[in-house]
Amino acid sequence: MMACQEELTAPADCPELCPSGNAEVFDLILNPLPGSDSSYFPYVAPGSGTALLVSNGLPAAEARTAFRFVARPDSIEVRDTLRAYTVDSVLISVVLLARDTLTDGLKVFLYRLPPTIDEGISFAEVDPLLVEANIIDSILVPDTLNSGRLQTVLQAEELAKVALPVGTGGTLAVGVAIAAAQPTGIRIGSAVSGSGPNFLTYTTVDVPDTATAIRKQQILRTPAFNTFLTPTTIEPDSTVLTVGGAPSSRALLRFDLPESVEDSATIVRATLELIPTAPILGLPTDPSALAARAVLADLGAKSPVTEDTGFIALDTLPPGTADTVRLDVTSLVRLWQADSERPEAVFLSLLPEAATFMRAEFGSTRTPAIGAPRLRVTYLRPFPFESP
Numbered sequence: 001m002m003a004c005q006e007e008l009t010a011p012a013d014c015p016e017l018c019p020s021g022n023a024e025v026f027d028l029i030l031n032p033l034p035g036s037d038s039s040y041f042p043y044v045a046p047g048s049g050t051a052l053l054v055s056n057g058l059p060a061a062e063a064r065t066a067f068r069f070v071a072r073p074d075s076i077e078v079r080d081t082l083r084a085y086t087v088d089s090v091l092i093s094v095v096l097l098a099r100d101t102l103t104d105g106l107k108v109f110l111y112r113l114p115p116t117i118d119e120g121i122s123f124a125e126v127d128p129l130l131v132e133a134n135i136i137d138s139i140l141v142p143d144t145l146n147s148g149r150l151q152t153v154l155q156a157e158e159l160a161k162v163a164l165p166v167g168t169g170g171t172l173a174v175g176v177a178i179a180a181a182q183p184t185g186i187r188i189g190s191a192v193s194g195s196g197p198n199f200l201t202y203t204t205v206d207v208p209d210t211a212t213a214i215r216k217q218q219i220l221r222t223p224a225f226n227t228f229l230t231p232t233t234i235e236p237d238s239t240v241l242t243v244g245g246a247p248s249s250r251a252l253l254r255f256d257l258p259e260s261v262e263d264s265a266t267i268v269r270a271t272l273e274l275i276p277t278a279p280i281l282g283l284p285t286d287p288s289a290l291a292a293r294a295v296l297a298d299l300g301a302k303s304p305v306t307e308d309t310g311f312i313a314l315d316t317l318p319p320g321t322a323d324t325v326r327l328d329v330t331s332l333v334r335l336w337q338a339d340s341e342r343p344e345a346v347f348l349s350l351l352p353e354a355a356t357f358m359r360a361e362f363g364s365t366r367t368p369a370i371g372a373p374r375l376r377v378t379y380l381r382p383f384p385f386e387s388p
Contacts (some may be wrong), residue, residue, distance in 0.1 A: 025268065028261060030375040036254040037364045037373060039236040040301035042247030047227030049246070049355030050193035051097050054108075054176050054228065057183030060281035060319070065176040065188065066126050067226035068117050069199045072170040072219055078207050085203040085217070089346065090117070090162055090253040092174065093151035093198045095189035098286045104143045105181040108150055110136040112161060115171035119243035123229040130177045136161045172199055172221075185357055191223045198222060234359070239366045240277055241373070244288065244350030245359035251348040252295070252303060255375055257336055265379040270333035272313070272346065273361040273374040274325045282319030289351040290317045290325065294332045298343040305347045311335055317350070318360060333377060367372045 005279060046053075053063040075082040099106060111134045113126065128358040137152040154162060164170045174197065178186060190344030199221040209215055228246070236242035253272075261267070272292060282288065296304040296310040306312065313329045329346060336344045350358060363370030 001054070018061070024381055026379055026381065028258070028377040028379065029256050029277055030257070030377065031372045032253045032255055032365055034365050035293070037241060037251065038300075039240070039242040039249050039251045041236050041242070041245075041249040043250055043349075044087040044246070044248040044354035045224070045227075045247045046229070046354055047190060047225075048192060049248075050352045051187040051228060051355035052176075052190050052228045053185060053187055053246070053355075053357060054178050055183070055185030055283075056178050056180065056359070058185040058283065058357065059183070060185070060283060060359070061193050061230055062123075063121060063185065063228050063230050063357075064072075064126055064130065064151050065226070065228045066113060066117055066121065066173065067197050067223045068113075068171060068173040069197075069221040070224045072164055072199070072201060072221055074166045074170060076203065076217055076219070078205055078209075078214060084166075086206070087159055088202045088204055089153055089155040090159065090202070091151055091153050091200040092162070092196070093200075094148050094176065095149050095190055095195040096141065096147050096186060097195070098187040098283065099141070099146060100147050100284045102285060103184040105179075106141040106143075106184065106186070107179045108139045108141060108186070109177045109179065110152065111175040111177065112136055113173040113175045114345065115169060115173050115247070117173045118225055119227075121229070123228070123231045126175055126229055130175050132266045133197065134175075136174065140263045152226065164376070181350055187355065187357075189287070190355070191226050196223050196226060237361065238292075239364065240370075241348070241362040241364045243290070243348050243360050243362075244353075244356065246354040248349070249359075249361075252300070252345060253373055254298070254345040257333070257344055261377065261379055262340075263338055264382050267330065267334050268378040268380060269328070270330045270378070272327045272329045272378045273376060274327070275371040275373075276322055276325065277361040277363060277367070277370055279320050279322040280317065280360045282356065282357060284319055286357070287316045287318040288356045288358040289314050290327060291349050291351050292327050292329050292332065292346045293349070294335055295314070295343045295345040295347055298345055303343075303345070303347060312362065314351075317358065317360065321360075325362070329375070333375070
Protein backbone atom coordinates (compact mmCIF):
# COMPACT_ATOMS: atom_id res chain seq x y z
CA MET A 1 0.00 0.00 0.00
CA MET A 2 1.26 3.47 -0.87
CA ALA A 3 0.24 6.77 0.72
CA CYS A 4 0.94 10.53 0.34
CA GLN A 5 2.79 12.44 3.02
CA GLU A 6 2.97 16.24 3.56
CA GLU A 7 6.19 17.78 4.78
CA LEU A 8 4.89 20.97 6.31
CA THR A 9 8.28 22.01 7.63
CA ALA A 10 10.09 21.65 4.33
CA PRO A 11 10.92 24.90 2.47
CA ALA A 12 9.07 25.67 -0.75
CA ASP A 13 10.83 24.84 -3.98
CA CYS A 14 9.40 26.72 -6.98
CA PRO A 15 12.25 27.95 -9.17
CA GLU A 16 9.96 28.55 -12.13
CA LEU A 17 8.17 31.34 -10.16
CA CYS A 18 11.09 33.05 -8.45
CA PRO A 19 12.60 36.31 -9.76
CA SER A 20 15.88 35.99 -11.53
CA GLY A 21 17.50 39.16 -10.18
CA ASN A 22 17.53 41.81 -7.50
CA ALA A 23 15.62 45.09 -7.28
CA GLU A 24 17.76 47.97 -8.52
CA VAL A 25 17.47 51.58 -7.44
CA PHE A 26 18.46 54.35 -9.86
CA ASP A 27 19.01 58.07 -9.53
CA LEU A 28 18.07 60.45 -12.34
CA ILE A 29 18.93 64.16 -12.37
CA LEU A 30 16.87 66.45 -14.60
CA ASN A 31 17.25 70.14 -15.30
CA PRO A 32 14.30 72.21 -16.47
CA LEU A 33 13.85 72.37 -20.23
CA PRO A 34 16.34 75.00 -21.46
CA GLY A 35 14.91 78.49 -21.24
CA SER A 36 11.55 77.22 -19.95
CA ASP A 37 12.11 78.16 -16.31
CA SER A 38 10.79 81.68 -15.78
CA SER A 39 9.77 84.19 -13.11
CA TYR A 40 6.55 86.18 -13.36
CA PHE A 41 5.59 89.44 -11.68
CA PRO A 42 3.47 90.96 -10.14
CA TYR A 43 0.94 88.82 -8.29
CA VAL A 44 0.00 89.98 -4.75
CA ALA A 45 0.43 93.73 -4.11
CA PRO A 46 1.60 95.30 -0.83
CA GLY A 47 -1.38 95.55 1.50
CA SER A 48 -3.22 92.71 -0.23
CA GLY A 49 -1.37 90.06 1.74
CA THR A 50 -1.90 88.97 5.33
CA ALA A 51 0.68 91.33 6.85
CA LEU A 52 2.00 94.89 6.63
CA LEU A 53 5.75 95.53 6.89
CA VAL A 54 7.57 98.19 8.91
CA SER A 55 11.35 98.48 9.25
CA ASN A 56 14.21 100.81 10.08
CA GLY A 57 17.39 100.17 8.13
CA LEU A 58 16.75 96.43 7.67
CA PRO A 59 18.97 95.22 4.78
CA ALA A 60 16.12 93.10 3.37
CA ALA A 61 13.83 96.13 2.84
CA GLU A 62 13.09 99.62 4.16
CA ALA A 63 9.35 99.83 4.76
CA ARG A 64 6.65 102.06 6.26
CA THR A 65 2.99 101.18 6.79
CA ALA A 66 0.02 103.45 6.10
CA PHE A 67 -3.70 102.87 6.61
CA ARG A 68 -6.93 104.84 6.40
CA PHE A 69 -9.93 103.93 8.53
CA VAL A 70 -13.53 103.86 7.42
CA ALA A 71 -15.02 107.32 8.14
CA ARG A 72 -16.44 107.83 11.62
CA PRO A 73 -19.97 109.31 11.63
CA ASP A 74 -20.70 112.68 13.24
CA SER A 75 -23.74 111.30 15.07
CA ILE A 76 -25.19 108.12 16.58
CA GLU A 77 -28.73 106.92 16.07
CA VAL A 78 -30.67 106.55 19.31
CA ARG A 79 -34.41 105.75 19.21
CA ASP A 80 -34.66 106.59 15.52
CA THR A 81 -33.01 109.96 16.05
CA LEU A 82 -29.43 110.97 15.13
CA ARG A 83 -27.73 112.34 18.22
CA ALA A 84 -24.48 114.26 18.65
CA TYR A 85 -21.87 112.81 20.94
CA THR A 86 -18.80 113.79 22.93
CA VAL A 87 -15.57 111.82 22.52
CA ASP A 88 -14.33 110.56 25.89
CA SER A 89 -11.30 108.65 24.62
CA VAL A 90 -10.00 106.72 21.62
CA LEU A 91 -8.03 103.49 21.30
CA ILE A 92 -5.80 102.75 18.30
CA SER A 93 -4.33 99.27 18.00
CA VAL A 94 -2.29 97.08 15.67
CA VAL A 95 -1.53 93.37 15.91
CA LEU A 96 2.14 92.37 16.01
CA LEU A 97 2.53 89.16 13.98
CA ALA A 98 6.31 88.79 13.99
CA ARG A 99 9.52 90.54 15.02
CA ASP A 100 13.20 89.77 15.39
CA THR A 101 13.11 88.20 18.84
CA LEU A 102 16.81 88.97 19.37
CA THR A 103 16.36 92.75 19.02
CA ASP A 104 15.58 94.74 22.17
CA GLY A 105 14.18 98.22 22.73
CA LEU A 106 11.58 98.03 19.97
CA LYS A 107 9.27 101.06 19.78
CA VAL A 108 6.34 101.55 17.39
CA PHE A 109 5.43 105.11 16.35
CA LEU A 110 2.00 106.16 15.09
CA TYR A 111 1.71 109.34 12.99
CA ARG A 112 -1.27 111.18 11.62
CA LEU A 113 -1.44 111.27 7.83
CA PRO A 114 -3.68 113.21 5.42
CA PRO A 115 -7.13 111.55 5.17
CA THR A 116 -6.78 111.35 1.38
CA ILE A 117 -4.12 108.61 1.26
CA ASP A 118 -5.08 105.87 -1.20
CA GLU A 119 -3.76 103.53 -3.86
CA GLY A 120 -0.74 104.98 -5.62
CA ILE A 121 0.74 106.76 -2.61
CA SER A 122 4.52 106.40 -2.46
CA PHE A 123 7.24 106.03 0.14
CA ALA A 124 8.60 109.43 -0.90
CA GLU A 125 5.25 111.03 -0.10
CA VAL A 126 4.68 109.34 3.25
CA ASP A 127 8.12 109.19 4.87
CA PRO A 128 8.58 113.01 5.20
CA LEU A 129 5.26 113.14 7.10
CA LEU A 130 6.48 110.79 9.83
CA VAL A 131 7.84 113.58 12.02
CA GLU A 132 7.37 114.86 15.57
CA ALA A 133 4.75 117.42 14.54
CA ASN A 134 2.44 114.63 13.31
CA ILE A 135 3.02 112.04 16.03
CA ILE A 136 -0.02 110.47 17.66
CA ASP A 137 1.82 108.28 20.15
CA SER A 138 4.60 105.72 20.56
CA ILE A 139 4.31 102.22 21.97
CA LEU A 140 7.25 100.54 23.70
CA VAL A 141 7.10 96.82 22.92
CA PRO A 142 8.23 94.59 25.80
CA ASP A 143 11.32 92.58 24.86
CA THR A 144 9.45 89.45 25.94
CA LEU A 145 6.50 90.07 23.59
CA ASN A 146 6.91 88.30 20.25
CA SER A 147 3.36 88.72 19.00
CA GLY A 148 0.06 90.20 20.16
CA ARG A 149 -2.02 93.38 20.14
CA LEU A 150 -0.26 96.72 20.63
CA GLN A 151 -2.46 99.65 21.59
CA THR A 152 -2.53 103.21 22.82
CA VAL A 153 -5.38 105.10 24.50
CA LEU A 154 -5.75 108.87 24.08
CA GLN A 155 -7.75 111.04 26.49
CA ALA A 156 -8.31 114.67 27.45
CA GLU A 157 -5.91 117.05 25.65
CA GLU A 158 -4.32 114.12 23.75
CA LEU A 159 -7.56 113.77 21.77
CA ALA A 160 -6.55 116.80 19.70
CA LYS A 161 -4.02 114.56 17.91
CA VAL A 162 -6.84 112.52 16.38
CA ALA A 163 -9.62 115.10 16.37
CA LEU A 164 -12.22 114.73 13.60
CA PRO A 165 -14.32 117.90 13.71
CA VAL A 166 -17.94 117.68 12.61
CA GLY A 167 -18.32 118.23 8.90
CA THR A 168 -14.74 117.30 7.93
CA GLY A 169 -15.48 113.78 6.74
CA GLY A 170 -14.53 111.83 9.88
CA THR A 171 -11.57 110.04 8.29
CA LEU A 172 -8.44 109.19 10.26
CA ALA A 173 -5.28 108.01 8.46
CA VAL A 174 -2.20 106.70 10.25
CA GLY A 175 1.42 106.03 9.32
CA VAL A 176 3.61 103.55 11.21
CA ALA A 177 7.37 103.60 11.74
CA ILE A 178 9.64 101.87 14.25
CA ALA A 179 12.90 102.35 16.13
CA ALA A 180 15.10 99.86 17.97
CA ALA A 181 18.61 99.31 19.24
CA GLN A 182 19.64 98.07 15.79
CA PRO A 183 18.15 97.84 12.28
CA THR A 184 15.12 95.60 12.39
CA GLY A 185 11.57 95.10 11.17
CA ILE A 186 8.13 93.93 12.22
CA ARG A 187 5.10 92.42 10.50
CA ILE A 188 1.67 93.63 11.64
CA GLY A 189 -1.77 92.33 10.73
CA SER A 190 -3.60 93.60 7.65
CA ALA A 191 -7.29 93.97 6.87
CA VAL A 192 -7.10 90.87 4.65
CA SER A 193 -6.03 88.68 7.56
CA GLY A 194 -8.83 89.91 9.85
CA SER A 195 -6.24 91.21 12.30
CA GLY A 196 -5.86 94.70 10.85
CA PRO A 197 -5.60 97.97 12.81
CA ASN A 198 -8.55 99.16 14.91
CA PHE A 199 -9.80 102.67 15.72
CA LEU A 200 -12.21 102.53 18.67
CA THR A 201 -13.98 105.68 19.93
CA TYR A 202 -15.61 105.80 23.37
CA THR A 203 -18.43 108.37 23.44
CA THR A 204 -21.10 109.98 25.57
CA VAL A 205 -24.25 110.50 23.51
CA ASP A 206 -26.19 113.72 23.89
CA VAL A 207 -29.48 112.17 24.97
CA PRO A 208 -31.68 112.78 28.01
CA ASP A 209 -31.38 109.27 29.36
CA THR A 210 -29.68 108.06 32.50
CA ALA A 211 -29.12 104.48 31.25
CA THR A 212 -25.41 103.93 30.79
CA ALA A 213 -25.94 101.53 27.88
CA ILE A 214 -27.70 104.32 25.97
CA ARG A 215 -25.44 107.24 26.84
CA LYS A 216 -22.07 105.43 26.74
CA GLN A 217 -21.49 103.94 23.29
CA GLN A 218 -18.53 102.83 21.18
CA ILE A 219 -17.74 103.35 17.51
CA LEU A 220 -15.33 100.83 15.96
CA ARG A 221 -13.63 101.53 12.65
CA THR A 222 -11.41 99.18 10.65
CA PRO A 223 -9.23 100.02 7.63
CA ALA A 224 -10.82 101.04 4.36
CA PHE A 225 -7.31 100.99 2.91
CA ASN A 226 -3.95 99.66 4.11
CA THR A 227 -0.56 99.17 2.52
CA PHE A 228 3.15 99.26 3.13
CA LEU A 229 5.63 101.29 1.14
CA THR A 230 9.25 100.81 0.11
CA PRO A 231 11.59 103.31 -1.59
CA THR A 232 11.81 101.26 -4.79
CA THR A 233 9.99 98.39 -6.49
CA ILE A 234 12.45 95.67 -7.48
CA GLU A 235 11.48 93.90 -10.70
CA PRO A 236 12.78 90.36 -11.18
CA ASP A 237 16.00 89.76 -13.09
CA SER A 238 14.96 87.72 -16.14
CA THR A 239 18.13 85.62 -15.98
CA VAL A 240 17.35 84.13 -12.56
CA LEU A 241 14.33 82.66 -10.77
CA THR A 242 12.72 85.01 -8.24
CA VAL A 243 10.07 84.24 -5.63
CA GLY A 244 8.68 86.48 -2.93
CA GLY A 245 9.01 90.23 -2.59
CA ALA A 246 6.20 92.77 -2.87
CA PRO A 247 4.53 92.86 -5.30
CA SER A 248 5.19 89.14 -5.21
CA SER A 249 6.99 87.07 -7.84
CA ARG A 250 6.51 83.40 -8.67
CA ALA A 251 8.56 80.98 -10.76
CA LEU A 252 7.47 78.26 -13.21
CA LEU A 253 9.75 75.27 -13.88
CA ARG A 254 9.01 72.81 -16.70
CA PHE A 255 10.57 69.33 -16.88
CA ASP A 256 10.46 66.35 -19.24
CA LEU A 257 10.35 63.02 -17.43
CA PRO A 258 11.83 60.22 -19.62
CA GLU A 259 9.25 57.77 -20.98
CA SER A 260 11.06 54.83 -19.40
CA VAL A 261 10.47 56.39 -15.96
CA GLU A 262 7.07 57.81 -16.76
CA ASP A 263 5.62 54.54 -18.07
CA SER A 264 6.80 51.80 -15.75
CA ALA A 265 9.17 52.95 -13.00
CA THR A 266 8.26 53.16 -9.32
CA ILE A 267 9.22 56.59 -8.03
CA VAL A 268 10.71 56.30 -4.57
CA ARG A 269 11.54 59.95 -4.04
CA ALA A 270 11.81 63.21 -5.99
CA THR A 271 13.68 66.23 -4.67
CA LEU A 272 13.80 69.69 -6.21
CA GLU A 273 17.14 71.43 -5.64
CA LEU A 274 17.55 75.21 -6.00
CA ILE A 275 20.78 77.17 -5.71
CA PRO A 276 20.51 80.72 -4.24
CA THR A 277 22.36 83.42 -6.15
CA ALA A 278 23.30 85.01 -2.79
CA PRO A 279 22.35 84.61 0.89
CA ILE A 280 18.58 85.17 1.12
CA LEU A 281 17.78 88.34 3.03
CA GLY A 282 14.85 88.58 5.42
CA LEU A 283 13.85 89.43 8.97
CA PRO A 284 16.03 87.42 11.38
CA THR A 285 14.13 84.72 13.33
CA ASP A 286 11.11 85.11 11.00
CA PRO A 287 11.30 82.33 8.36
CA SER A 288 9.07 82.07 5.30
CA ALA A 289 7.82 78.96 3.52
CA LEU A 290 8.81 77.88 0.03
CA ALA A 291 5.88 76.27 -1.78
CA ALA A 292 5.87 74.14 -4.95
CA ARG A 293 2.44 73.45 -6.46
CA ALA A 294 1.32 71.08 -9.18
CA VAL A 295 0.25 72.89 -12.36
CA LEU A 296 -3.22 72.11 -13.74
CA ALA A 297 -2.62 73.66 -17.17
CA ASP A 298 0.48 75.33 -18.59
CA LEU A 299 -0.60 78.88 -19.40
CA GLY A 300 2.60 80.63 -18.41
CA ALA A 301 2.12 83.36 -15.81
CA LYS A 302 -1.61 82.57 -15.61
CA SER A 303 -1.20 78.82 -15.14
CA PRO A 304 -3.82 77.51 -12.70
CA VAL A 305 -2.33 75.54 -9.81
CA THR A 306 -3.71 72.94 -7.46
CA GLU A 307 -5.20 73.77 -4.08
CA ASP A 308 -5.05 70.10 -3.05
CA THR A 309 -2.59 70.00 -0.14
CA GLY A 310 -1.55 66.51 -1.21
CA PHE A 311 0.16 68.04 -4.25
CA ILE A 312 1.68 71.10 -2.59
CA ALA A 313 5.24 70.73 -1.29
CA LEU A 314 6.14 73.09 1.56
CA ASP A 315 9.32 73.68 3.52
CA THR A 316 10.71 76.39 5.77
CA LEU A 317 13.14 78.90 4.24
CA PRO A 318 15.11 80.66 6.99
CA PRO A 319 16.62 84.13 6.39
CA GLY A 320 20.31 83.97 5.53
CA THR A 321 20.03 80.69 3.60
CA ALA A 322 22.95 80.40 1.17
CA ASP A 323 23.23 76.63 0.64
CA THR A 324 21.23 74.56 -1.83
CA VAL A 325 17.53 74.55 -0.98
CA ARG A 326 15.85 71.13 -1.20
CA LEU A 327 12.13 70.48 -1.46
CA ASP A 328 10.47 67.06 -1.43
CA VAL A 329 8.20 66.99 -4.53
CA THR A 330 7.60 63.24 -4.68
CA SER A 331 3.81 63.54 -4.78
CA LEU A 332 3.97 66.04 -7.64
CA VAL A 333 6.21 63.85 -9.81
CA ARG A 334 4.08 60.77 -9.11
CA LEU A 335 1.12 62.81 -10.32
CA TRP A 336 2.86 63.28 -13.68
CA GLN A 337 2.98 59.49 -13.96
CA ALA A 338 -0.64 59.03 -13.00
CA ASP A 339 -2.03 61.64 -15.41
CA SER A 340 -0.32 62.00 -18.78
CA GLU A 341 -2.36 65.15 -19.51
CA ARG A 342 -0.95 66.95 -16.48
CA PRO A 343 1.91 69.38 -17.28
CA GLU A 344 5.27 68.20 -15.95
CA ALA A 345 5.83 71.51 -14.21
CA VAL A 346 5.89 73.12 -10.75
CA PHE A 347 5.00 76.66 -9.72
CA LEU A 348 7.12 78.13 -6.91
CA SER A 349 6.02 80.84 -4.51
CA LEU A 350 7.10 82.24 -1.14
CA LEU A 351 4.55 82.31 1.68
CA PRO A 352 2.99 84.43 3.04
CA GLU A 353 2.90 86.27 -0.29
CA ALA A 354 3.61 90.03 -0.20
CA ALA A 355 3.62 89.77 3.59
CA THR A 356 7.24 88.95 4.40
CA PHE A 357 10.58 90.71 4.10
CA MET A 358 12.05 87.77 2.20
CA ARG A 359 12.77 87.74 -1.52
CA ALA A 360 14.71 84.77 -2.90
CA GLU A 361 16.65 84.47 -6.16
CA PHE A 362 17.81 81.10 -7.52
CA GLY A 363 19.92 80.05 -10.47
CA SER A 364 18.16 79.15 -13.73
CA THR A 365 19.03 77.40 -16.98
CA ARG A 366 20.35 80.81 -18.09
CA THR A 367 22.93 81.04 -15.29
CA PRO A 368 25.44 78.20 -15.75
CA ALA A 369 27.88 79.89 -13.38
CA ILE A 370 25.37 79.54 -10.53
CA GLY A 371 23.73 76.31 -11.57
CA ALA A 372 20.27 75.45 -12.86
CA PRO A 373 17.54 73.86 -10.73
CA ARG A 374 17.79 70.09 -10.44
CA LEU A 375 15.08 67.50 -10.08
CA ARG A 376 16.65 64.44 -8.44
CA VAL A 377 14.44 61.37 -9.00
CA THR A 378 15.11 58.07 -7.24
CA TYR A 379 13.20 55.18 -8.82
CA LEU A 380 12.92 51.40 -9.21
CA ARG A 381 12.72 49.64 -12.55
CA PRO A 382 10.13 46.89 -13.03
CA PHE A 383 11.27 43.69 -11.32
CA PRO A 384 12.75 41.18 -13.80
CA PHE A 385 10.73 37.95 -13.30
CA GLU A 386 12.07 34.75 -14.88
CA SER A 387 10.02 33.16 -17.66
CA PRO A 388 8.74 29.67 -16.76
